[in-house]
Structure formats: C-alpha cells, structure tokens
Amino acid sequence: MQNTLTIPHLVDIKSLSRDQIISLIHMANNYLTHDGYQQLTLLDGKSVATVFYENSTRTRISFQLAARQLGAQVIDFSQLGSSVQKGESLTDTIATLIAMGIDRLVVRHSDEGTVATLANTFGNKAHFVNAGDGASAHPTQALLDMLTIWQHKSHFEPLRVAIVGDILYSRVARSQINALHCLGVSNIRVIAPSVLLPQEIETWPVTICDNLSDGLTDADVIICLRMQKERMPLDLFPDVNSYHQSFGVKASDLANAKPDAIVMHPGPMNRGIEIDNTVADSKQSVILQQVRNGVAMRMAILAAIAM
Ligand code: NCD
Numbered sequence: 001m002q003n004t005l006t007i008p009h010l011v012d013i014k015s016l017s018r019d020q021i022i023s024l025i026h027m028a029n030n031y032l033t034h035d036g037y038q039q040l041t042l043l044d045g046k047s048v049a050t051v052f053y054e055n056s057t058r059t060r061i062s063f064q065l066a067a068r069q070l071g072a073q074v075i076d077f078s079q080l081g082s083s084v085q086k087g088e089s090l091t092d093t094i095a096t097l098i099a100m101g102i103d104r105l106v107v108r109h110s111d112e113g114t115v116a117t118l119a120n121t122f123g124n125k126a127h128f129v130n131a132g133d134g135a136s137a138h139p140t141q142a143l144l145d146m147l148t149i150w151q152h153k154s155h156f157e158p159l160r161v162a163i164v165g166d167i168l169y170s171r172v173a174r175s176q177i178n179a180l181h182c183l184g185v186s187n188i189r190v191i192a193p194s195v196l197l198p199q200e201i202e203t204w205p206v207t208i209c210d211n212l213s214d215g216l217t218d219a220d221v222i223i224c225l226r227m228q229k230e231r232m233p234l235d236l237f238p239d240v241n242s243y244h245q246s247f248g249v250k251a252s253d254l255a256n257a258k259p260d261a262i263v264m265h266p267g268p269m270n271r272g273i274e275i276d277n278t279v280a281d282s283k284q285s286v287i288l289q290q291v292r293n294g295v296a297m298r299m300a301i302l303a304a305i306a307m
Contacts (some may be wrong), residue, residue, distance in 0.1 A: 007305040009119040009128045013139045021182060025147045027300035028293065031069070037295055042303050043072035048104040049097050051077045052131065053090070056108060058267050058291055059131050059140070063106045065093045066298035075102060094118055098126050104305060105129070111138035127305045135169045135231055141266050142175035144297035146183065148290050149221055152262050156183040162215050162257070163206075164191040164249055165225030165274045168198050169232060172266045173225060183207045191215035192247065195236060196227070208296040212247060216256040224249050224265045244273055251278040262286045 001230050005023045007016075016024075031038050048067035048090070060076070067074045077097065083094060090109070097105065103126045107115050112134035117127045132138040146156075153159055161180055167173045167190050178190050188206045190197065201208060209215030216222060229237060254261065263275075263285045271277055280287060 006306050007304050009115075009123065010139055010301055010305065011116045011119055011128065011130045012137045012150075013142055013175045013182065014176055014270050016139075018182050018184070021143065021146060022190075024143055024300045024304065027303065028144070028147050028296040031296040031299045033243050034292075037065075037069045037299060039069055039071075040069040040299075040303075043067065043070040046071075046104060047073040047075055047102045048106065048302060049075040049077055049102045050106045050131070051094070051097070052108045053079050053084075053133065054108050054110050056131070058294055059108065059138075062291070062294040063131065063298050064277075065295045067104075067212075067300055069299050070293070070302055072104070072302070082275065090114070090118075091121065098122060098273060103127060104302065106131050107110075108132045110134055115288070129301060129305065132171055135171050135228070136174065138171040138175045138266075139179075140294075140298055141172050142179040143301065144290060144294045145172075145176055145223070145264060145266070146179050147293045147297050148264065148286055151289075153220060153285065156180070156185050159185050160187040160189070160218055160258075161185055161219045161221040162189045162191055162209075162219040162225065163223045163225065164212065164215065164247060164260070166196045166227045166232075167192050167201070167225070168196045169228035170225050173223075176208060177204060180222070182226050189215045189219070191293065193243070194237060195238065212249065214251075216253055216261075218256040219261050220253075222249065222257055222261055222263045224263065224269075224279075226265075226268065226270050226274055240273055248272070248274055248276060249279050250276045251282070253301060254279065254282070254284065260284075264287075264290055267291065 064074045108131040115130035190206045191209045221296045
C-alpha cells in the first residue's frame, strides 16, 4: 500500500488535521488482517526504540509489534537496568541512542512536555512519538480509540460520547477530547466528581455531568477511565466504595445509553472500581478490540513518520 501521509513527529493530537486523523484511521484499518496484521518492509533497515520511563503493558508491546510488522529492528530501553540508575540525564540518554543510529524513538515519561522538548532538541536527527507524557497527552491511544469508534459507528459528527472517571490526571481523556473535537463530535460529556476535573475544564469542548444517569443518557460511546493514583496526592483519592457506587459503570447504568452503545477502556482496568466485570466482559465491550487496534494504529503512525 502506498503511504501518502508524512509527519515528522507525533507529540500531540493538536498537531494533526482532521484529514490526517482520517488517513491514519484508514491506514491502520488496512493493516489489520483477519487474524493479525500485514507484514511489510517499509522500515527495513531502520530501528525503532521504545524508551519508557513509566510503566506500560499495552502501549510498549504494541509499538514493538508494530515496528516489527513494518520490518524495523526494535530496541527496548527501560530506565531500570540502564545508566539512568547511574545518574545519566534523559537528554544524554537520548543523544546516546541517536549516536548508535536509532532514528525513531517512542517515548513515555512522567513529565509533561518531555516529548515536545526532545523533538525540539533532536528533531533534525530523529523522529519522536509521544507514548504518554504526564497527564498531558497520549495521542496514539486517542488515535486507536478513534479507529475503534469508526469501525463501529462509521461517522463521528452525530455521536454522543461519554467519558467517565478521573479526567483530572488523564492524558488519555485530553487526547481523546482533542481528537473527537477535531473529528466534529460536538456532544462530548465528561462524568466525574468535581475533585477529578481540571480547573480549565470550562474551556474544553465538553459538557460536565456529575452523575452517571444524566451523562450516559443516549450515549453511543462510553469510555471508562482508571483513577490515576500514581499522579494523585494521597488525600485526593476518593473512598473507593462510594466512588464505585456513584461513578463505577455497572450493568444497570448501560440501560441509560443507546442499546448499541460500545464500552471502551484504554486499560489497565481496575475492575470493581471504575468498571464492573459485567460491563467489561459484556457484548458491548470493545476493550480487547482497542488493544488489537493499537498495533495497527501504531503501525500507521510509525509508517507515517519519515525523514
Ligand atoms: C493509559 C496511560 O498510560 O495513560 N494506559 C494506556 O496507555 N493504555 C491509561 C492509564 O494508565 O490508566
């Protein structure tokens, strides 16, 4: 397949146009085969490094698989066991990887803006993909989520999308809202207790709901989010049982949404807190489809990135 989309880096959804998002969705969808992904040679002779300073299962492994499906060599860097433990800075670590000839780096870091800074500093030598920076952005997750929504709903504009959970600390929510807005979705609801909403929420293109029944009414898409305890001050963490009662998505809550609503979750799930087993494992759940789409979307992103 001819690759017509070229981007230097992927730092944030905001740097993509609607047409570019649609192209990535189509490219990724074409990479899916009935039991896996196409095996291509687009990145033959190239190397891709996954550089993760935070924990990950799905994002890291799916990028590694995606790079292999495109023919690239994959180098996995994690700070544990590396010279970071001896005091090496992030910049020196990245310069070291680039000096070895690696020119595609997929980076996750707990500090917001890290990948943008790296792209500014090393952008003439290497390509950067943001695999999540603090609570700021997780563009590749949002793109695989858009692919999943498109596979079920075909059109974005008329959709009612409900995002439930910890919005305050969620980079996924921020990137999803940017992507949905860019694709013309005007009915985006966020459902959360006020302590889990950011101050600037008033400036976002969303409606705020403080209860599940209003927020899920006639929803086409329900996105559940985990409480990001690792970013929360201890005293902010709400009482888990009362949180689950009010904001955990239970089978009975689905009755408020459209009968064909899909249930999504970026993972990792905390079953029994933000989502019940009966919802996570229901026919409406597309959570494992999101995981499968993650490899195809990350293939599309790596294929779109070129010198
Ligand atoms: C998300 C992340 O790391 O931001 N997970 C993911 O990449 N699939 C969400 C989360 O950790 O809750």
